[in-house]
Amino acid sequence: MIRAAILRLLAEVGYSALTMDAVAAEAGVGKATIYRRWRTKQDLVVDTIADMSRVMAVPTDTGTIEGDLREIMHLVAAATTSPAGAAIRSLLPAMQHQPELVAAFRNGPLAVWRAAYAAMWARAEARGEVRPGLAQSVAAEATSALIVQRWLLTGEPVDDEYVERVLDVVVLPLIANARPEA
């Protein structure tokens, strides 16, 4: 309940305008409750970012690179449209000047995503579906870039139908180009 209030407030006002008082008011608890848990605003936000990775859905092994990509891209899309996704979007500018926030993001949600992507590419390589090194190529960046552009820049919808179009028109053709024999 306090977590949800923090995400709502972060999405609305960002980091610099966030206050411990506003968190207490939004969560409907006393200030003492907030200060007992977090000494400073930075503690509170760092812990909130770290907590996101504890509740993130982790993609399963579907047995094919197409199935794995479909699942991970739907999960990425769902994350961007979630309250955590809205909070991260508002936090990004502050991250440029707050090494503690960047570290929480890199070691938390970003590390979870990177590990999931790395495992997916490693399985595809082991099955001989993609050439070695694809994980480090710009083709791999395309699997999230179109979703990220709508999330952070244009605000256009990121729904299941959109993910399927990105898969069909952009991602699966690029993966087909990256077969070992290609």
Next chain:
Amino acid sequence: MIRAAILRLLAEVGYSALTMDAVAAEAGVGKATIYRRWRTKQDLVVDTIADMSRVMAVPTDTGTIEGDLREIMHLVAAATTSPAGAAIRSLLPAMQHQPELVAAFRNGPLAVWRAAYAAMWARAEARGEVRPGLAQSVAAEATSALIVQRWLLTGEPVDDEYVERVLDVVVLPLIANARPEA
């Protein structure tokens, strides 16, 4: 000189923490000079965003879709790494709650880019290089998405070598798939 100071400050502190006093100090002028030109902070930022589109480089007609894409993508990359690009990145969260800022962005820099892209796709269609409707497809989104993802999310470098790799590995193969006969 005042414009450059505003862009630097916006990149550093964003919209909500920006003050007219700080703009005057950063620009090395008196507060009266700032207030004579802009009545409010919102006026100042709206005008600054509008001004970006007056100084933007507009791509030329190179005669081929490959040449046009190469030029527009290098211009987009240069824009994201410019002081204006840093200012826009810091302003994006504020745009979600400030319709005046969104309007200035949509009618200013975004409109200039959209017109340049639309003219490029229309020329390619007229030359028979791409199928009709490609401009509205997700493949067209891929021409900027990878650059935007590095600009707004990962902070990885967006230099000329990166743009060439995105062209070779992602964009030109997608355009080849979108030939009218394909």
